[in-house]
Amino acid sequence: MKDHLTDLLFNAVKQLTDELDQNQIVIERPKLIEHGDFSTNIALVLSKILKKTPRDIAQLILDKLPETTHFDKIEIAGAGFLNFFLSPFSHQAIINQVIEEKDNYGGNKKGKSRKVQIEFVSANPTGPLHVGHGRGAAIGDSIARLFEFSGWSVTREFYYNDAGAQIDNLMHSVKAHCLNIKPDHKDFPENGYRGSYIADIAKDYLAKTSIQCAGHKIQASGDINDEDSIRIFSIAYLRNEQDKDLEAFQTTFNVYTLESDLYKNHQVDFVVNTLIKEGHTYEKDGALWLRTTDFGDDKDRVMKKSDGDFTYFVPDVAYHLDKWTRGFIKVINEQGADHHSTISRVRAGLQGLNKNIPKDWPEYVLHQMITVMKNGAEVKISKRAGSYVTLKDLIDEVGCDATRYFLAARRADSQLIFDIDLAKSQSNDNPVYYIQYAHARIEGVLNQWKGDRNKLWIDTMPSFETQAEKKLIKRISEFPEVVILATDELAPHQITNFLKDCAADLHSYYNDSKFLVDDELTKITRLALIYATQCVIKNGLALLGITAPKKM
């Protein structure tokens, strides 16, 4: 419909001037129903070129537009906007289309089955997942669902930093507990983790428990001096915990990549050697440096420390080379904003490999930090201090659906305040229930009708008269465009906003009109409309990983 309108306008404008190409024609969806179903500002854009007032130009374009069955009315409004109002013929077509496509309505094939990889959460296995990881999970998983709905072949991936100094830290913390050295003791590792979960790990380790992790059984030796065993057991323990939390959050992954494997398979060595060979490195102060300034960084970075270890971003580069080698032309990394400095380093490292990797590859979505409030005070999240608001706590207290909604409903790049008490007290009138309620209400009506909803279809020209009906039809017709927008912008919150509006339109309609009326034609028409709405809400909620209940 939008494309059709663009064609019509382009052909009309061509008769006035040839100084305009097709992609300059912008079709918008007006906010107010009084402004129609579509509108264009083309006359305002042309006023400078044609040296006429926008309203005069709008009239000229209007005169050149051919007759069409799609629109009832086209009018000039405001400063010179052209507003288009859909005809009953179009209303019928839209509703029937939704009913026909059902679960697929709103999706598209723009991805053409191309591969996209989305990495998110990627928490270090040094503690339970907290609210910040939850935000990453909600946003990352929803982006993945959006890409699937847009016809991409999606791989969801989780990267474990299971090597490096923080893991040693973890091991020493657990070991201290095994030796009965508590966090407040002077011999407890200075940078150790002080959360109570460390004691749990130590207890299970001493009890020689076995843990299921990534399909393998990891058995604790119970030997206090066996640091490797403590390390492996601790990682397995925490990975297992994280997996359970993510499962409860309706989030799954296809691939888990371990940092330690990048060392084992010599991928890190390969990256370092290639960078040396390509002449992007130098030695200084006993360390090996990468000249990232060649690629836009403001400072060169150390790759290999004077003690022989690599800095964290070197395996990151190796990991991304691996992604590239696996054929992912499109890669999206969802991370916390505290990682923003790694972007330039990873990209610089990849450029230095001279493998024709695009400069802006991979793409990043960075979510800002969450401020957690509890009992009117800010909770500082610190793994080392052991203060926590875990994802599990949230799911238990607020519920999976509401938590996912809340965390996905805001732009990633705005800081947000999560008030635990407020979330709990409002759990009953949380916006997500408002949307789910609309879905359940429709289900109730359809059940009482007792007809076969799969045979719902409008085959005579419908007469939708009320504002409520027109608004609702316009809304559901916008869904495919919202999906495209949300996917292009990597912004799931567009879906939550849309659903809230869609539910509001439905509730208004519900209070405005009765559906199960005596007149058969009116009844079928109205039921078809709300059934179509139910499909849209269901599909939208699915993009957010939120359930669509039939009863509430």
Place this chain on the structure above:
RNA sequence: CUGCCCGUAGCUCAAUCGGAUAGAGCACCAGCCUUCUAAGCUGGGGGUUACAGGUUCGAUUCCUGUCGGGCAGGCCA
């Protein structure tokens, strides 16, 4: 000090890559259930979009500066 993100109703957040009268929810006020789910609807109050300039038909959006918040700038991850 430098770079990135942000600043919108009392509070939490939107605003279709520059559009029409800046919108929702919570909170507050007044109405609506003998009829399909009142977890709902209808109406009302509440704004100099941090501030000052600039660009143009038109700015919450783009540019410059100031103020305020967050995150980075470790041979930590």
